[in-house]
Amino acid sequence: MSTNTSHTKWLGGLAFESTNPGGVLTIDASIEQGGKGSGFRPKAMMLNSLAGCSAMDIANLVKKMRADIDTFTIDVEGDLTDEEVQTYHTFRVTYNFYGSNLDEEKLQKIVHLSTDKYCGVMAMFRHFAKIEIFINYLPA
Incomplete structure (x- = not known):
């Protein structure tokens, strides 16, 4: 431990x-x-933690699986409740892959390995919120 x-x-x-x-x-x-x-801001840093955890997975997996990309970005949005003590109830995580020869199937597998297996922050967040995953494949 x-x-x-x-x-x-x-x-x-x-x-x-x-x-x-x-x-x-x-x-x-x-x-x-x-x-x-x-x-x-403390709550906004939670979005950075989610993106950072998954980004490290993605970077490692891109190298390990020899995916051909120029770069990638991750955008995270979090919806807060309207209660007095606001908490997140939904996150939208968008992966943007840039390159001229993107293998969409391989990149989708990489994202799912991060989101479903390796990212501990995402696993923790799933205990209290819904997480929606989106993937964009964009020219370099």
Whole structure:
């Protein structure tokens, strides 16, 4: 079993400095929520975590399976409930593959390996939200 750690220090107002083994980032609320808008938003970082986890899988699988792509991007949208304590209920994850010789079948397999087998963040998110997957194949 392994353990991840994080250390978060209050900077005043609604701003915080948060450290984990990969570095340091600033967290802050939007101006509308009483912050200064000077940092990452906690709920939005969940979208980055989902994309980052799957992106690492995709990069490894593209190399391992010798998929011919120029690059790829991942876009994540998350829908929040209207309740007082807003939580995500649906995520839409869109994989965009760019290249002139894309093997759609291979890339679809790569995405499904990430989304259904390897991405731990996606597995965790499925416990509390619906996840919709989309794949686009685009010219370089």
